[in-house]
Amino acid sequence: MRQAGRYLPEYQKLRQKHTFVEMCTFPDLAVEVSLQPYRRFGFDAVIVFYDILFLAAAMGAPLEFTDQGPVFRQPIRRRPEVESLRQPDLESLEPAVGTGAILESLRRIRAEVPDGTSVLGFAGAPFTVASYLVEGSFQRSGDRIKRLLHEDPELVHGLLEKLASVTGEYLAAQVAAGADAVQLFDTWAGLLGAADFREFALPYQKAVLDRVAQTGAPTILYVKGGAHLLGELAKSGASVLSLDWRQSLPEVRRTLGAGIGLQGNLDPASLFAPPETVKQKVAALLDSMQRDPGYILNLGHGILPETPLASVEALVETVRNRE
Ligand code: CP3
Numbered sequence: 264m265r266q267a268g269r270y271l272p273e274y275q276k277l278r279q280k281h282t283f284v285e286m287c288t289f290p291d292l293a294v295e296v297s298l299q300p301y302r303r304f305g306f307d308a309v310i311v312f313y314d315i316l317f318l319a320a321a322m323g324a325p326l327e328f329t330d331q332g333p334v335f336r337q338p339i340r341r342r343p344e345v346e347s348l349r350q351p352d353l354e355s356l357e358p359a360v361g362t363g364a365i366l367e368s369l370r371r372i373r374a375e376v377p378d379g380t381s382v383l384g385f386a387g388a389p390f391t392v393a394s395y396l397v398e399g400s401f402q403r404s405g406d407r408i409k410r411l412l413h414e415d416p417e418l419v420h421g422l423l424e425k426l427a428s429v430t431g432e433y434l435a436a437q438v439a440a441g442a443d444a445v446q447l448f449d450t451w452a453g454l455l456g457a458a459d460f461r462e463f464a465l466p467y468q469k470a471v472l473d474r475v476a477q478t479g480a481p482t483i484l485y486v487k488g489g490a491h492l493l494g495e496l497a498k499s500g501a502s503v504l505s506l507d508w509r510q511s512l513p514e515v516r517r518t519l520g521a522g523i524g525l526q527g528n529l530d531p532a533s534l535f536a537p538p539e540t541v542k543q544k545v546a547a548l549l550d551s552m553q554r555d556p557g558y559i560l561n562l563g564h565g566i567l568p569e570t571p572l573a574s575v576e577a578l579v580e581t582v583r584n585r586e
Pocket of ligand 1: 385
């Protein structure tokens with residue numbers, strides 16, 4: 264999950280001088296911030312610094328990052344608004360709306376880190392990006408998007424189709440630019456029951472993941488609060504499922520069998536425990552997965568601001584001591 268950010272003093276130092284949008288869209292800054300956690304902790308993979316919502320900005324939806332999180336000031340709820348979303352020029356370096364920055368950052372990061380370190384690209388899945396576009400601002404209940412699914416399913420399908428085709432090309436371009444694997448974040452798909460998930464999330468995840476599969480790069484699919492959707496997620500075509508802390512990974516492994524990778528799922532809040540306790544928790548998670556070759560240890564969601572650095576160190580040390 265997120266590696267960089269507000270828990271790192273070196274990130275905060277740069278952040279005082281630049282806006283979040285500048286940090287993401289100026290490759291000099293984005294590369295520096297992407298590499299900060301790698302330099303400090305030596306993770307096995309580097310995730311490029313950017314945000315899932317810039318692709319929607321590149322399609323023409325005006326995006327702002329406020330203290331309360333991302334905001335689309337002109338939410339998309341009617342047909343002309345869906346139709347106005349355009350095909351982006353993925354290589355464009357236009358400030359704040361050009362996705363060329365993530366591609367350039369990936370090229371530079373790939374050139375900078377050793378072959379044995381993986382470089383990860385990412386995008387938001389169509390349902391999650393559509394949720395932000397329809398809601399307008401950050402929310403947890405998804406009232407607006409869920410209402411629209413039932414009021415005007417055709418409109419939502421039109422929006423999701425558009426997002427899926429652009430997102431597939433976008434991730435393929437990230438692979439061409441140097442990403443060894445890509446992660447698709449469907450953070451909000453867990454708001455849906457299984458039937459709505461099968462109609463509004465799964466087919467579009469699949470369309471994106473199928474496009475990436477043509478490049479040969481492995482894919483990681485993250486859904487928050489998706490325990491009730493496990494059987495469906497396994498049908499997405501993702502090489503790896505990234506799961507939150509609500510599920511027991513050994514149980515998931517028993518249910519799904521050995522054919523799929525699993526990533527997760529330490530609760531980010533648990534890093535607020537003393538380092539010794541963090542070590543015990545990480546060791547217990549590793550023990551529970553019994554050297555499963557298809558398992559990637561990670562958090563179950565993004566790292567929280569103010570997370571103690573000593574906890575991240577304790578996590579990395581515990582994993583390294585097992586190797
Ligand atoms: O992991 C990394 O270091 C890569 C960068 C990354 C960010 N966002 C940077 C970011 C990644 C992979 C994301 C993904 C993302 N962005 C998701 C999917 C994963 C998840 O967390 O569920 C979502 C839903 C978003 C949308 C988004 N961006 C929200 C809701 C917020 C505000 C909430 C928050 O955590 O602050 C952002 C802003 C954002 N994106 C920050 C970072 C480091 C914080 C900005 C700051 O420093 O002020």
